[in-house]
Amino acid sequence: MRQAKYRKVLWVILLAELALLHVGVLLRLYVLRWEYPQVRRLALLFPIWAAGTLLLLLWQLGSYQRFRRKAIAAMKPVEEGWIHSACEQAASEVELSKAPALYQSDAVTTPMILGFLTPIMLLPDTRYSFAELRMVFLHECTHAKKRDLWYKLIFTVGSCIFWFQPAVWLLKNAAFQDVEVACDQSVAADKSEVERDAYAEFLLDSLRRGRERNKAYSAYFYNSKAVMRARLQVVTREQEPGFVAGAAAFLLLTAELVVCVGLLGVSVRRDVREEAYQQEAAVNRYLGYDAPDGFTDTAVEAMTGLTPVDGESYYEWRMNAMEQYPETEFADMTEAVSGPWQLRVKTRASYLDTVSDFVYRYRMYYEDPERGSAYNPEESSGYNTLEIIDRTLLAGDADEYVCRLLFRDIVWADETVETGLPVDGGRYVENGTEYRYFDWAVHVKRVGEFTYELVGVAETQQALAALEAAHPEDAKAAFASLPMLDLKQQDGCRARTQDGVLQATWDNGANWRDVPISLEKLTSRGDEMDGQLSGPQEKSYVVTDEVTAFAYGGSPSVPVSVTFSHDEGKNWKTIVVSNMDTSVRRLFLSFPDAEHGFLIFTGDRTMHQEGSTLYVTRDGGENWSPLTAETFYGYGGSHSLLTGAAFVSDKVGFVTGGDGCWRTEDGGNNWKQLTVRVPAVEYAESYTVYYPPEIQDGKLVLYLGMEEYSELGGTKLRYESEDLGQTWVYTGIVYRR
Structure with a gap:
């Protein structure tokens, strides 16, 4: 291992081992043992690790950007031909396919290679002889050929991710030193004693002048004093420089690997014992015991x-x-x-x-x-x-x-x-x-x-x-x-969004047909609802054998519109219902038959109050007109936030919310508030939120919930009506699903 180029490979292997140790072994020990409380508490350390990693990455990126701006601001092309000749000669000697571009900058004090994809060489505003520049160019062109900037970047990113691990910092120091030592070994490999002595003298002179700190995004000719001493030892052949940091990292990682593998073995053995116990229990747990x-x-x-x-x-x-x-x-x-x-x-x-x-x-x-x-x-x-x-x-x-x-x-x-x-x-x-x-x-x-x-x-x-x-x-x-279970009846027809495309089905999901409404338009609403919808809004569409219609829009960019079909999606038509309403919150669409349709949309919300508008069509959706009610479902043109609106015939409809339930029997011209008897049950005063009636087995079913806007889920009072909602009979408390 006397050649630094071999140690460079070793440091990469150790860095990979460190990553696998934490991502592999520790993942197995901790994440897969999540059922233990002491393991779950380790999750509290994740924000600390993430914050440390982010801060270090930002610091490195900011340092690079600051230096890059400073160097570029003071950069100017090198005009002397003999300097270009010296660089091209050095590039040819180290077998670099193309010599790097040469620039001079007052922002640097030592020659360096800068740039990952297209490296350039920066020279300080210092006078060098041809022999000195040749040594500089040989060293820097060797860095460019071996892509040492990428090598240093790997260890810099690794130290940012595993900042809590001392071994990674030792590896980084050893790798950065051997990048320079390996470069000098390559340059001095076939040089005479005279050339080596001149190279060593130039290194000493650079050590006296140099002030730059080694960074991940560049390859300097001058480095820290410790690295320069190691380079001098290589050039003068005094002795092979030591790699104390690398040896310490190697020993530390080896010890940690032994400990973690031991813990992993204990964990696997525990799993094997538990699996054996479960298999034994599977044979013996019920053996000899009949079910009660x-x-x-x-x-x-x-x-x-x-x-x-x-x-x-x-x-x-x-x-x-x-x-x-x-x-x-x-x-x-x-x-x-x-x-x-x-x-x-x-x-x-x-x-x-x-x-x-x-x-x-x-x-x-x-x-x-x-x-x-x-x-x-x-x-x-x-x-x-x-x-x-x-x-x-x-x-x-x-x-x-x-x-x-x-x-x-x-x-x-x-x-x-x-x-x-x-x-x-x-x-x-x-x-x-x-x-x-x-x-x-x-x-x-x-x-x-x-x-x-x-x-x-x-x-x-x-x-x-x-x-x-x-x-x-x-x-x-x-x-x-005592509540009883009440499962909501499932409709045979439905709609969905698949890969960003709205689709409808008329055969209970066996086949789907695309609906010509873009997802952007479908989910566009006013009332500060940007991003809250990912598909068709509940109760804003109807899918039946007679008519299929989707209501959407109600924002400054998308007007309230209805796209409908009367032939199960073979042909579609879109009608703009309103261009004036740009702050819509909810859309409630009903088609009790193929010709009569009702669209109620709410908006202009203020706290828990909002207004609403009713539009009616009597020709299957071709034409929509607003309906001004003689008596309104609310007070002074507004009401609490609506939970739903549904018409069960071309005359009878309901609007529900926290203020109660209103019923119309003349197509929406006049509305009358319903009153139902709340039984003497626990928390009776909390059942204040109504949901629109549903047709079940030929009857209308009404649900009255607590102070929460959740139609499915939670406890509800259930009522039935056999006369289209004129009278209601309480049938019990249910859990709605």
Whole structure:
């Protein structure tokens, strides 16, 4: 390794090893061990690392730009022919294909090569002899031939990225020194003793004059005193210069690599042990244990022996129990947990915490025993993929209870849709993901001080009916506010944006046809909504067999427009509805039949108030005209932010928002505010937000939500009407999806 050119390769290899060590080994140790809290806390260091890297990169870039401007400002071409001849002779001698352009600049004090793509040579305003310039040009042309500027840039970027690692700075120092030493070794390789002595004398003279600091973006003839001493040793053949920094970096990286590989081995061995444990558990977890009674009359009957309890009573009991039964460590318990149908809790007040774990194991017993056996809530191993929507105590107490669990699970691409269970609560597609919904009543009994056992499972509706029959008075109060699942009916026709192109389908997604509206126009809105839309705005389009129409625009650049088709997208036509409205927030489009269309768009928002305009077409979208209502759905021409607007016939329509629900039965000329009875349920005063009615099974269904603008999701009061919304009947509390 006496030749510096070989050490240059070594330093690059060590830098690559350092990068792989952090990106590869440490990624395996930390990122893949994300489940451990101490590992997650390491994420707090990421902003510090990113800030340090960014600051160093900006500092290097700024330093380069400042020097470049300064050098260019003082730069002028070298006019002396003999200097050009000396440079061309040196370039030919080192076999450089083209001599670099020569310039003189007062901004530098030593000769240097500058520029990554097209190197140029800068000379200071100093008188040199022909022999001296020949040495300079030989040295700098060798740098240009070997592309040493790129070599130095690699280590500079590496030190910016791994600024926290001492080894990278040692590598950088060693690499920068050997760039110069290797260059001098190449220049002096075939020179006579006289030429070597002259070269050494010139180096000493440069050492006396030089003031520049070595930078990543240039190759100087003069370097630091330590580097110049190393260069003199090479030229005079006194001895091979040492590389203490490189040796230290090598030893440091070797030690770190040994430690990390050891930790990696421990981690892999732990994974192997856990995998072996899970495989063993998959064989033995359910072995010898039958599933508890589920979805039978016997399971339902066993639940009726418990007294229904409302949520308020449970809350009071739990607060008292938390004081009476403090948290207990599992290691202090003497009760044994036997089989998959028993679980422990840390305090009796948290007894409902066992329900989701019991349900997961019960499902996996029928669907995937290996996956279910791998799940151990006490050690956080395995995967519980349930998303709990509602967990409510129906009957009993901490010794024995029935709990309602409403939950859903993702249907994975490689799984069958069928659950293999007697009861499936329904399926629903949300944002392209398919879910299975379940609504179960879970019967659990305490068999030890902190140990609970699964007794049985039933449909929630069957359990409620049985409990109401057995305890009519208690059940009436306890179950009055229990929400039921309500899945939104899915339309057979829909629209989407695919690769920036709007598309529609009329056969439930089997085939798609492009809609001639650019994404820029489709997502353009006023009301400071730039960038908030990535596709067609909800409720702003209609896709049916009779008519397909998209409403869009309402900004200074795109007028309110409707693009429509009456032949399933074979032919399209675009009509500008309004050029005057440039601050539109929402567009609500309805086509109750092929000829009659209604477009309500809102805008000019101020706080939580806005105005709106109604346009009507009676010829399938060819012509639109504004309709001035005799009585308005609001106060003084404005109203709260609308949540929706829909016409269910050419005469009957609804507008909804935080102010209530208005109904028209003459095509929008006159509006009357609806009033519905809010039952005596928990948080009854919070149900103030209306959503437009939907047609379900020949009936109109109206939803009244809490103070949140979310039509799908959350708790809603549900009402039905069989006379197009003149009268409404309350049908219960639901979870809307």
